Amino acid sequence: MIVRIFNSGTSGGESPVRYLLSGTDHAGQKRFVDPEVLSGSPDLTIAAINTITRKHKYVSGAIAFRDQEQPSREQIMNIIGRFKETVCPGLDARHYNSLFVLHRDKGNTEIHFVVPSLELTTGRRLSIHPPGPRNIALYDAFTKVTNHEFGYDQVIPDPLKLALSDFERKVPEGQRDRSNKLHLHKHLARAIRRGEITTRDQLCEHLEEQFGVTITRKGADYISVKFPGSQKAKRMRGPLYRADADYAQLLEQYRRPPPAKLTDTEYHQHKSMLAELVAERKQFFAAAYLQPRQLRAHKARVALRPSAMRHRPSTPHNYKETKTMHLELNAIKRIVSDSLSVARQIRAERPVFTPAHRGAVAGRIRHLRDQAYQSSKSDLSEYAAMDTVHEVEGALGEIESDISAATADVNHAKTPEQRRKAEERVSKLIAQKNRLLQQLAQAKLRQINASAKRQRI
Numbered sequence: 046m047i048v049r050i051f052n053s054g055t056s057g058g059e060s061p062v063r064y065l066l067s068g069t070d071h072a073g074q075k076r077f078v079d080p081e082v083l084s085g086s087p088d089l090t091i092a093a094i095n096t097i098t099r100k101h102k103y104v105s106g107a108i109a110f111r112d113q114e115q116p117s118r119e120q121i122m123n124i125i126g127r128f129k130e131t132v133c134p135g136l137d138a139r140h141y142n143s144l145f146v147l148h149r150d151k152g153n154t155e156i157h158f159v160v161p162s163l164e165l166t167t168g169r170r171l172s173i174h175p176p177g178p179r180n181i182a183l184y185d186a187f188t189k190v191t192n193h194e195f196g197y198d199q200v201i202p203d204p205l206k207l208a209l210s211d212f213e214r215k216v217p218e219g220q221r222d223r224s225n226k227l228h229l230h231k232h233l234a235r236a237i238r239r240g241e242i243t244t245r246d247q248l249c250e251h252l253e254e255q256f257g258v259t260i261t262r263k264g265a266d267y268i269s270v271k272f273p274g275s276q277k278a279k280r281m282r283g284p285l286y287r288a289d290a291d292y293a294q295l296l297e298q299y300r301r302p303p304p305a306k307l308t309d310t311e312y313h314q315h316k317s318m319l320a321e322l323v324a325e326r327k328q329f330f331a332a333a334y335l336q337p338r339q340l341r342a343h344k345a346r347v348a349l350r351p352s353a354m355r356h357r358p359s360t361p362h363n364y365k366e367t368k369t370m371h372l373e374l375n376a377i378k379r380i381v382s383d384s385l386s387v388a389r390q391i392r393a394e395r396p397v398f399t400p401a402h403r404g405a406v407a408g409r410i411r412h413l414r415d416q417a418y419q420s421s422k423s424d425l426s427e428y429a430a431m432d433t434v435h436e437v438e439g440a441l442g443e444i445e446s447d448i449s450a451a452t453a454d455v456n457h458a459k460t461p462e463q464r465r466k467a468e469e470r471v472s473k474l475i476a477q478k479n480r481l482l483q484q485l486a487q488a489k490l491r492q493i494n495a496s497a498k499r500q501r502i
């Protein structure tokens with residue numbers, strides 16, 4: 046068993062989900078066994094991804110088993126649970142969305158997954174595969190511990206293997222690049238086994254002299270080569286192409302691969318490392334998503350605290366400009382009010398108990414906010430813009446809370462009808478959230494402009 050992460054994550058939600066559920070594979074060939082949803086809601090995953098405005102919107106990959114590894118349904122669900130607890134420790138369905146789909150059309154078992162890069166209660170970025178060696182070590186430890194506990198052979202990487210991208214492995218347009226790279230790589234690996242090449246510098250010289258290949262760049266873990274007649278350089282990745290590659294050590298690993306099973310000592314070492322890495326990620330997630338944030342009213346009060354007095358020349362006030370700005374801010378506030386009305390109507394349709402004191406708490410928070418903003422009235426335009434920003438943020442927080450609750454309803458629905466209604470609520474709430482995000486950007490721009498004008502006075 047191995048966990049593979051695909052080089053994707055920038056498209057809309059329809060693309061990855063459509064691939065997971067499609068009756069044809071990446072090459073357009075019909076699947077002999079239809080995909081099966083194991084966990085999650087495809088529609089909800091699409092909606093969650095489509096709300097993200099950042100470039101990297103989701104992480105997709107697969108938990109792949111060898112042909113002889115035939116996990117039962119119970120074991121598959123167990124591994125999915127372990128995987129969730131490993132990559133999102135301390136979080137549950139209220140905090141993140143995920144979709145797991147079973148593929149068996151190639152003869153082996155593959156659990157494909159898509160996880161939107163979004164923490165649902167805060168709207169912040171949440172990635173299950175962040176860059177860095179600690180993350181790579183986490184996935185490696187998870188793979189080794191899981192294989193050992195399920196009785197599977199360990200994954201033994203080929204030290205002389207060429208690393209190919211998903212585009213080169215799966216897409217027909219990438220087959221030409223793959224063919225050229227493989228031809229070149231096989232020749233280089235053979236020369237290394239014979240002892241003709243002993244360093245990366247010698248490898249680059251060999252390419253230039255024997256094949257007329259131009260080396261355009263040497264990176265830490267790759268070299269870029271331009272084939273004769275080609276307009277664009279291609280990257281060669283793999284252990285052979287690393288700057289710190291020890292060819293003698295790689296040959297030793299190739300000729301004497303490690304055992305397929307862990308010893309008890311090795312198993313306990315990897316298990317301890319996995320526990321340490323999971324605890325480290327859990328602590329980070331708790332600080333980022335679970336700890337209560339400082340009240341905005343307190344932040345505003347600190348921001349509005351008067352500074353040292355200094356003489357300022359009096360300037361006439363531009364009432365026309367203030368009037369125009371207030372009209373725009375009032376328009377934003379009307380949109381906020383409309384969005385909240387829609388969200389509260391959707392919340393009223395939710396078949397769960399809502400605490401009676403919620404309105405009183407919201408009123409108290411607004412009162413505290415008002416007190417903070419009334420502490421200084423030296424620049425009404427700036428504070429009006431600030432008030433609008435916080436009003437939109439407050440509305441967003443309320444709607445995000447409703448989205449979290451509706452998402453939990455989807456995951457805990459007992460009937461298809463309950464699930465359908467909950468998914469409809471999520472889609473409607475997400476639409477209102479996107480509407481408010483646009484208004485928040487406009488309100489912040491007004492606040493920045495007002496602050497800049499005040500500083501120029």
